[in-house]
Amino acid sequence: MRKIITCLALAGAVLVSACNTIEGVGRDVSSAGDTVAKTADDAK
Helix, strand or coil: HHHHHHHHHEEEEHHHHHHHHHHHHHCCCCCCCCCHHHHHHHHC
16 A cells, blocks of 8 residues: 555656646747747748
């Protein structure tokens, strides 16, 4: 039982850190998209 609880706690910690990583990647992609759109507008 103790091993199961330990594994669940570790899995929870990994999932929480993964959410932060995915959020950061989403912000980076959004920023890159904004830059491309601004460059395209400037080129018109």
